[in-house]
Amino acid sequence: PGAHVIGGVSNVSFSFRGNNRVxxxxxxxxxxxxxxxxxxxxxxxxxxxxxxxDIPEDLLERVE
Structure with missing residues (x-):
């Protein structure tokens, strides 16, 4: 309680640099x-x- 969470989202996908769609x-x-x-x-x-x-279902299934 009372804690807040903030984060840089691009860190989550760093290993996929160059594959912007993913x-x-x-x-x-x-x-x-x-x-x-x-x-x-x-x-x-x-x-x-x-x-x-709007994310295509097949891609969404893979990234989740």
């Missing part, structure tokens, strides 16, 4: 679930975020 999907899926579980703020580039519901 990285953007990972960021969106991570934020979707992290916020649902109490993350207060993610440090992100909003121009590189995909809408969670």
């Amino acid at each position: 990285r953007e999907a990972i960021h969106s899926a991570f934020l979707y679930h992290a916020i649902d579980h109490g993350m207060d703020m993610g440090i992100v580039n909003p121009t590189q975020l995909e809408v969670y519901d």
Whole structure:
């Protein structure tokens, strides 16, 4: 109680540098679930975020 969680989201997908499609999907899926579980703020580039519901099902299954 009383603790806040903030993090740099791009760190989650660092090993996928150069594969922007996968990285953007990972960021969106991570934020979707992290916020649902109490993350207060993610440090992100909003121009590189995909809408969670727009991620193709096969890609979403792999990144989750």
